[in-house]
Amino acid sequence: MQTTHRITTRFLSAERAAEMVAEKGLAECLRGIADYIHADFLRWNDFEKTARVANHSRDGVIELMPISDADLYSFKYVNGHPKNHRFGLSTVMAFGVLADVDTGAPTLVSELTLTTALRTAAMSAVAARALARPDSRRMALIGNGAQSEFQALAFAELLGIEEFHLYDTDPAATDKLLANLARLGLSARRFASAREAVKGCDIVTTVTADKTNATILTPDMVEPGMHINGVGGDCPGKTELHPEVLRMGPVFCEFEPQSRIEGDMQQMPADFPVVELWRVLAGEAPGRRAAADVTIFDSVGFALEDYSALRFMRDTAVELGRDEEISLIPALADPKNLFGFLPETVGARALACAA
Amino acid sequence: MQTTHRITTRFLSAERAAEMVAEKGLAECLRGIADYIHADFLRWNDFEKTARVANHSRDGVIELMPISDADLYSFKYVNGHPKNHRFGLSTVMAFGVLADVDTGAPTLVSELTLTTALRTAAMSAVAARALARPDSRRMALIGNGAQSEFQALAFAELLGIEEFHLYDTDPAATDKLLANLARLGLSARRFASAREAVKGCDIVTTVTADKTNATILTPDMVEPGMHINGVGGDCPGKTELHPEVLRMGPVFCEFEPQSRIEGDMQQMPADFPVVELWRVLAGEAPGRRAAADVTIFDSVGFALEDYSALRFMRDTAVELGRDEEISLIPALADPKNLFGFLPETVGARALACAA
Numbered sequence: 196m197q198t199t200h201r202i203t204t205r206f207l208s209a210e211r212a213a214e215m216v217a218e219k220g221l222a223e224c225l226r227g228i229a230d231y232i233h234a235d236f237l238r239w240n241d242f243e244k245t246a247r248v249a250n251h252s253r254d255g256v257i258e259l260m261p262i263s264d265a266d267l268y269s270f271k272y273v274n275g276h277p278k279n280h281r282f283g284l285s286t287v288m289a290f291g292v293l294a295d296v297d298t299g300a301p302t303l304v305s306e307l308t309l310t311t312a313l314r315t316a317a318m319s320a321v322a323a324r325a326l327a328r329p330d331s332r333r334m335a336l337i338g339n340g341a342q343s344e345f346q347a348l349a350f351a352e353l354l355g356i357e358e359f360h361l362y363d364t365d366p367a368a369t370d371k372l373l374a375n376l377a378r379l380g381l382s383a384r385r386f387a388s389a390r391e392a393v394k395g396c397d398i399v400t401t402v403t404a405d406k407t408n409a410t411i412l413t414p415d416m417v418e419p420g421m422h423i424n425g426v427g428g429d430c431p432g433k434t435e436l437h438p439e440v441l442r443m444g445p446v447f448c449e450f451e452p453q454s455r456i457e458g459d460m461q462q463m464p465a466d467f468p469v470v471e472l473w474r475v476l477a478g479e480a481p482g483r484r485a486a487a488d489v490t491i492f493d494s495v496g497f498a499l500e501d502y503s504a505l506r507f508m509r510d511t512a513v514e515l516g517r518d519e520e521i522s523l524i525p526a527l528a529d530p531k532n533l534f535g536f537l538p539e540t541v542g543a544r545a546l547a548c549a550a
Numbered sequence: 551m552q553t554t555h556r557i558t559t560r561f562l563s564a565e566r567a568a569e570m571v572a573e574k575g576l577a578e579c580l581r582g583i584a585d586y587i588h589a590d591f592l593r594w595n596d597f598e599k600t601a602r603v604a605n606h607s608r609d610g611v612i613e614l615m616p617i618s619d620a621d622l623y624s625f626k627y628v629n630g631h632p633k634n635h636r637f638g639l640s641t642v643m644a645f646g647v648l649a650d651v652d653t654g655a656p657t658l659v660s661e662l663t664l665t666t667a668l669r670t671a672a673m674s675a676v677a678a679r680a681l682a683r684p685d686s687r688r689m690a691l692i693g694n695g696a697q698s699e700f701q702a703l704a705f706a707e708l709l710g711i712e713e714f715h716l717y718d719t720d721p722a723a724t725d726k727l728l729a730n731l732a733r734l735g736l737s738a739r740r741f742a743s744a745r746e747a748v749k750g751c752d753i754v755t756t757v758t759a760d761k762t763n764a765t766i767l768t769p770d771m772v773e774p775g776m777h778i779n780g781v782g783g784d785c786p787g788k789t790e791l792h793p794e795v796l797r798m799g800p801v802f803c804e805f806e807p808q809s810r811i812e813g814d815m816q817q818m819p820a821d822f823p824v825v826e827l828w829r830v831l832a833g834e835a836p837g838r839r840a841a842a843d844v845t846i847f848d849s850v851g852f853a854l855e856d857y858s859a860l861r862f863m864r865d866t867a868v869e870l871g872r873d874e875e876i877s878l879i880p881a882l883a884d885p886k887n888l889f890g891f892l893p894e895t896v897g898a899r900a901l902a903c904a905a
Contacts (some may be wrong), residue, residue: 276653299629378897542733
């Protein structure tokens with residue numbers, strides 16, 4: 196009895212993912228991914244975690260971010276090339292995979308460029324729910340690039356932010372963000388500098404793309420009670436916050452070994468205190484202690500967030516019937532007979548050559 | 551002027567790869583991949599190399615193997631699950647990606663299950679061309695599973711091996727290999743034990759799948775002048791050669807830091823001498839010195855071999871018109887406007903919810 200065992204690898208293309216997000220609703224997807232992230236962070240110790248593997252080149256970096264629990268494995272491929280906009284390409288492009296730990300079979304290949312923007316915004320909102328003042332209503336958005344709309348909508352939907360203060364060194368980026376936020380029904384104003392944008396805000400989100408040690412936020416710009424959501428300082432040599440800003444309040448991160456290398460924290464000594472966010476979510480460590488505290492989330496993006504986002508996208512694709520299939524793994528009648536997967540002509544040809 | 555910048559990601563499915571190999575000829579593909587591997591090994595120092603990243607579980611391992619030079623990045627996803635045959639699945643399943651280092655854009659997604667078998671056999675042949683006696687005509691094949699036909703054909707075509715001695719603990723695997731080798735016009739005989747199979751052979755290839763410290767080959771089985779091609783000892787806890795076999799002649803490996811952890815060498819002290827094969831190919835280190843020497847290639851499979859194989863498969867797919875395309879990366883008119891990739895309904899829906 197020979198049955199051909201076929202591995203079903205689902206495929207979610209960039210277009211299908213976008214259609215799916217539209218059908219389910221962007222806000223609903225942000226909420227859903229935030230719920231998945233929150234739930235997965237609560238079982239932090241179930242995961243085999245490694246810092247991402249990076250190949251650096253002159254103009255950018257390509258990274259692989261694997262993670263697994265007892266049942267499910269995921270990895271993300273993601274690049275970071277700040278000069279890509281010169282060629283009309285995205286700074287960040289990504290795709291990812293889910294696989295079955297028991298057999299190693301890849302079960303999903305999915306776009307993650309759009310999904311990464313959603314999951315990063317959802318992660319920021321999950322952290323801010325635990326760290327920002329509950330009465331936060333005004334957020335500065337410094338860096339108005341590809342991720343900014345998602346950050347804005349996540350904070351509007353999940354934290355009740357009502358007003359956004361915008362600044363970017365590229366005025367066209369702010370034009371674009373203003374137009375998109377209007378389409379989303381969100382209230383926003385542009386400012387002439389980061390300093391002016393930040394003034395009077397409850398939350399400051401920095402999400403800039405330059406691969407440099409920039410100083411977007413200096414200590415004199417930080418006000419009591421602010422929550423700082425530092426998203427753009429996320430690889431070696433790429434920071435956004437003045438080191439003294441990190442000394443103004445407790446600093447929270449995703450996965451400490453990775454954040455010490457990649458986060459704004461890379462500017463600080465090895466013993467600089469930091470709290471992994473999952474501990475706050477699990478009630479093991481305090482988050483914000485007082486309304487006047489400054490809190491800092493030094494976000495770099497961790498593989499677990501992609502694991503959560505891939506799970507959400509898979510479940511939603513199945514729910515909405517939006518997934519396709521690709522044939523990535525040979526279907527074999529006898530797993531020891533890989534040779535048998537070749538067309539019959541192979542033997543004939545070899546015989547002809549040998550003759 | 552807004553042009554939508556579309557990334558072309560080629561896709562090579564398992565079926566298309568098999569058809570392509572049949573069309574070009576399996577022997578021709580083995581030769582071609584061997585040539586690509588040889589050429590890439592000669593420019594060893596051009597590559598950014600890392601040991602592979604492994605997630606281990608009870609029944610297996612899932613690995614990512616990235617590598618890059620100044621222009622091209624590749625990685626392979628590969629599992630190793632020795633119990634998979636119980637579910638009718640392959641022990642090893644794989645796929646891989648080529649990407650453009652300048653932009654980070656993925657340019658190829660390809661099956662690598664079939665291709666890994668080809669590249670492993672091609673690698674073994676490249677090593678044996680440099681290390682085995684040129685008059686080698688008889689090879690023992692211990693382990694008659696999914697990779698064995700490819701090893702046999704590579705050694706027949708690239709080294710002139712005329713006779714194969716087969717042994718496997720699973721008689722059905724040997725049945726299958728005998729039938730396939732007959733189809734390829736290759737001469738083979740089965741033996742009742744590894745000891746009998748090895749006797750009188752010029753080359754011994756061990757390519758077994760058990761995830762254990764097995765001892766396929768003991769010192770008393772090794773004859774003067776033999777070349778040992780150790781393929782199956784390729785992850786921590788998985789070895790095939792008795793440690794004393796490794797002391798019988800010079801040991802060669804692919805990438806030393808990885809081989810010391812994963813190869814049969816894992817049984818030896820940290821200062822046990824080993825030579826990276828690229829040095830032999832480049833004329834920087836001697837290979838075999840005398841006809842009576844024993845030489846040992848402790849192969850584990852290195853990312854550079856997949857880089858070479860992916861290049862070969864891409865070039866051949868383009869040559870034969872066998873590749874397809876998949877939409878992995880969103881095509882954007884403005885790279886800073888990822889939000890604009892969402893259908894227009896997204897804004898409307900958000901507005902409706904906000905109302």
